Amino acid sequence: MRKYILLLLSLLIIASMLTAGTVFAEEPVAEPAQDKTVLNVWSFTNEINTMAIAFEGLNPDVDVVYTMIPMTAGEYQTKLKAALGTADAPDVIALEAAFVKEYVEADFLADLGDLMVYAEEAETYPFVTDVGTHDGVIKAYAYQATPGAVFYRRSLALEYFGTDDPVEVQALMADLDKFVEMAAVVKEKSDGNTYMVGSSGDFQNPFFANREQPWIVDETLIVDPMVEKYIEIAKMFRDEGYEAQAQQWQEGWFAGMNDSLVDAEGNAKQVFSYFLPTWGLPYVLAPNAASADGATDTSGDWGVVTGPLPYQWGGTWLGVMAESPNLELAKEFVRFATLDQENLTNWATGVYTNEYLAAIDPEVPEDQKQAPGDFVSSQVVVENIVDSFDDSDLSAFLAGQNSYAGFAVAAPSVNAKLMTGSDDAIQRALNDPINQYLNGEIDEDALWEAWKDALRIEFPDLIIP
Amino acid sequence: MKSTGIKRNYYGYLFIAPFVIGFLIFGLYPVFNTLALSFTDTTLMVKESNFVGLKNFQRLFADNQFTKAVKNTWLIWILNFIPQIGVAMLISVWFTSARLKIKAVGVWRALFFLPNLLMPAAVAALYFSLFSFYGPVNQFFVRMDILPEAMHFLQDVVITRGLVVFIQWWMWFGQSIIIVMAGMTSIPISLYEAAMVDGATAGQMFRRITMPLLKPILIYIFVTSLVGGMQMFDIPFLLTDQRGSPRGSIMTNNILMYLKFASSKGHIGAASSVGVLVFIMTTIAALGIFYVLRDKDTAKGRKLDRKLFFGKKAAR
Numbered sequence: 001m002r003k004y005i006l007l008l009l010s011l012l013i014i015a016s017m018l019t020a021g022t023v024f025a026e027e028p029v030a031e032p033a034q035d036k037t038v039l040n041v042w043s044f045t046n047e048i049n050t051m052a053i054a055f056e057g058l059n060p061d062v063d064v065v066y067t068m069i070p071m072t073a074g075e076y077q078t079k080l081k082a083a084l085g086t087a088d089a090p091d092v093i094a095l096e097a098a099f100v101k102e103y104v105e106a107d108f109l110a111d112l113g114d115l116m117v118y119a120e121e122a123e124t125y126p127f128v129t130d131v132g133t134h135d136g137v138i139k140a141y142a143y144q145a146t147p148g149a150v151f152y153r154r155s156l157a158l159e160y161f162g163t164d165d166p167v168e169v170q171a172l173m174a175d176l177d178k179f180v181e182m183a184a185v186v187k188e189k190s191d192g193n194t195y196m197v198g199s200s201g202d203f204q205n206p207f208f209a210n211r212e213q214p215w216i217v218d219e220t221l222i223v224d225p226m227v228e229k230y231i232e233i234a235k236m237f238r239d240e241g242y243e244a245q246a247q248q249w250q251e252g253w254f255a256g257m258n259d260s261l262v263d264a265e266g267n268a269k270q271v272f273s274y275f276l277p278t279w280g281l282p283y284v285l286a287p288n289a290a291s292a293d294g295a296t297d298t299s300g301d302w303g304v305v306t307g308p309l310p311y312q313w314g315g316t317w318l319g320v321m322a323e324s325p326n327l328e329l330a331k332e333f334v335r336f337a338t339l340d341q342e343n344l345t346n347w348a349t350g351v352y353t354n355e356y357l358a359a360i361d362p363e364v365p366e367d368q369k370q371a372p373g374d375f376v377s378s379q380v381v382v383e384n385i386v387d388s389f390d391d392s393d394l395s396a397f398l399a400g401q402n403s404y405a406g407f408a409v410a411a412p413s414v415n416a417k418l419m420t421g422s423d424d425a426i427q428r429a430l431n432d433p434i435n436q437y438l439n440g441e442i443d444e445d446a447l448w449e450a451w452k453d454a455l456r457i458e459f460p461d462l463i464i465p
Numbered sequence: 466m467k468s469t470g471i472k473r474n475y476y477g478y479l480f481i482a483p484f485v486i487g488f489l490i491f492g493l494y495p496v497f498n499t500l501a502l503s504f505t506d507t508t509l510m511v512k513e514s515n516f517v518g519l520k521n522f523q524r525l526f527a528d529n530q531f532t533k534a535v536k537n538t539w540l541i542w543i544l545n546f547i548p549q550i551g552v553a554m555l556i557s558v559w560f561t562s563a564r565l566k567i568k569a570v571g572v573w574r575a576l577f578f579l580p581n582l583l584m585p586a587a588v589a590a591l592y593f594s595l596f597s598f599y600g601p602v603n604q605f606f607v608r609m610d611i612l613p614e615a616m617h618f619l620q621d622v623v624i625t626r627g628l629v630v631f632i633q634w635w636m637w638f639g640q641s642i643i644i645v646m647a648g649m650t651s652i653p654i655s656l657y658e659a660a661m662v663d664g665a666t667a668g669q670m671f672r673r674i675t676m677p678l679l680k681p682i683l684i685y686i687f688v689t690s691l692v693g694g695m696q697m698f699d700i701p702f703l704l705t706d707q708r709g710s711p712r713g714s715i716m717t718n719n720i721l722m723y724l725k726f727a728s729s730k731g732h733i734g735a736a737s738s739v740g741v742l743v744f745i746m747t748t749i750a751a752l753g754i755f756y757v758l759r760d761k762d763t764a765k766g767r768k769l770d771r772k773l774f775f776g777k778k779a780a781r
Contacts, residue, residue, distance in 0.1 A: 441711075
């Protein structure tokens with residue numbers, strides 16, 4: 001008798017060990033509905049879930065299982081890389097501008113050439129499809145186009161330059177030299193209490209976007225003159241006190257947006273301008289325009305101009321895994337999300353409210369919705385809806401200026417041909433050497449050496465001159 | 466009776482089967498797989514891969530980054546381990562002392578252990594905010610006239626390293642206290658009573674009774690802390706820019722390995738070579754600890770036993 005009990009016990013232990021793994025693996029994901037085709041979508045924000053629910057509304061026989069993995073410290077990229085080529089890989093993946101090229105250049109995404117006709121019909125901005133293309137094969141499309149701009153404080157412009165008119169402000173910062181002159185005036189007229197920018201990192205993107213050559217040519221590292229120029233200007237901004245020394249995405253940087261920036265001694269400081277792209281307005285600037293305690297609110301005091309250099313920043317592309325068992329359905333989802341004119345119109349004009357989504361899926365979270373104002377990738381849609389933003393909330397935020405119209409002018413001329421899969425790693429390796437140089441800890445030669453040393457870790461085959 | 470005795474042995478195997486199976490799949494196989502990968506140029510983003518012999522290892526020593534990571538890791542570990550074991554011993558002696566009779570020992574112990582329960586991500590975010598340019602530490606120092614103006618603490622090599630050392634110490638000393646105290650309370654109180662009767666001082670009792678009898682516990686703490694220290698990752702990774710900045714001063718072995726894995730193509734072959742070298746280094750260091758702290762008096766008689774013991778530990 002005891003023998004059997006022992007046998008049973010040990011078998012139970014083994015059985016529980018084996019099942020434990022599967023039970024835990026399945027728990028976090030919502031149970032797929034019966035009799036529906038399941039489409040697995042992975043992304044790094046909850047944004048695309050809105051489109052996923054809208055897609056379910058149009059395709060009642062499809063269940064989109066949406067998985068959000070944050071990318072604060074690269075979790076999304078790590079998880080995605082680990083899932084590549086395994087049975088755990090999703091059908092559709094969202095790809096941020098920083099790493100979309102890695103995937104477009106690799107073997108894992110399906111050829112989405114079939115969808116090109118829809119892109120032509122919607123007149124998707126050329127740089128959007130350029131980014132998704134490698135060796136003539138298109139593997140990813142985006143619902144956004146993300147030209148960059150400079151947002152400035154109207155009241156401060158009026159005080160220091162006698163005008164807050166976007167056309168005149170743009171003329172004042174039309175090129176780099178003028179931009180630097182402007183920074184000097186801001187400092188002088190504010191007695192050093194207003195900084196031109198929150199951080200010199202703000203204008204890194206514009207400089208890098210205006211390089212002549214990509215970072216890597218024929219497996220050799222290229223340092224474009226624009227990179228050297230950026231470091232020169234950043235050093236000048238630090239030494240002259242034109243920048244607040246805040247770090248992008250950190251407390252001080254956000255505090256500048258709502259006039260609650262206070263230096264270590266307790267003096268109030270202001271920031272004159274922010275380099276932000278299309279999405280920066282609804283997602284970054286507007287939500288941070290009021291301080292946490294409600295004491296200050298800069299809404300309505302902002303204007304937007306093209307700035308000294310044209311650039312683009314960020315954006316989310318969608319790709320389909322080549323080995324997806326639901327290839328056609330996955331393609332249809334990408335078509336719907338990125339190229340379907342009706343969907344893009346709904347997306348940009350605020351049709352996808354929480355009530356709209358709840359009517360399709362009653363279990364939708366309360367904060368799931370899409371506010372109007374995202375700049376979409378289809379030129380046809382943009383031209384149709386641009387006038388509707390003349391008196392929107394976002395225009396009120398910009399004192400009546402229709403930013404959508406400004407972006408519509410800038411978007412066709414954006415060039416993303418320099419973008420490669422290695423950019424993000426190369427640029428992130430440059431940040432710490434630049435900070436060390438700006439702090440005066442190392443000289444410029446040591447900056448380049450430190451950067452090249454760091455690059456050897458991640459690019460074993462790169463020829464570093 | 467005889468036959469059931471033999472069968473019972475089989476039940477033993479059955480009972481350890483879950484662990485052995487789990488260990489073979491999740492413990493041993495990854496070690497060998499890592500070793501195999503380290504001789505290839507496998508990347509996650511390209512499907513084909515080639516055998517490249519020792520090229521990955523050559524590359525590690527061709528630039529100064531691997532040696533830098535090893536130096537950083539040892540430095541940070543040693544600087545946090547010495548105060549950690551020192552404070553743990555001191556507090557444990559006080560807490561277990563029959564003379565001091567400190568009250569509410571359990572409460573203190575729990576308080577010291579609390580930092581260990583915090584998520585490393587939260588701890589790193591907390592210290593990042595405290596020491597940021599517009600953060601409270603800068604405000605305090607400038608307003609107290611200790612600093613002339615705000616500084617970038619986390620872009621300073623010495624301060625950032627010091628912070629990592631402190632956070633590691635702060636998070637782990639409570640753990641060491643618990644283990645050291647368990648060791649000390651297991652020493653028979655009669656030994657101390659006899660020593661007191663003989664007129665021994667507290668120092669003498671510590672050196673002659675506590676230390677020798679605590680040795681197995683100390684070896685355990687030493688080795689587990691070493692293994693953990695060589696794999697230090699979360700705090701230095703999250704405290705600055707996920708690259709071990711400033712100037713690579715908190716880039717540990719595992720951050721270097723992660724950077725190779727997370728690079729645009731996902732060079733897992735090259736990352737594995739780091740893992741293999743860290744494994745070898747940790748094994749040698751752990752064996753060194755056993756050798757140095759071995760029980761010299763009974764060393765001869767227990768040679769065979771020790772061999773078995775080493776074999777077991779190295780496999781972990």
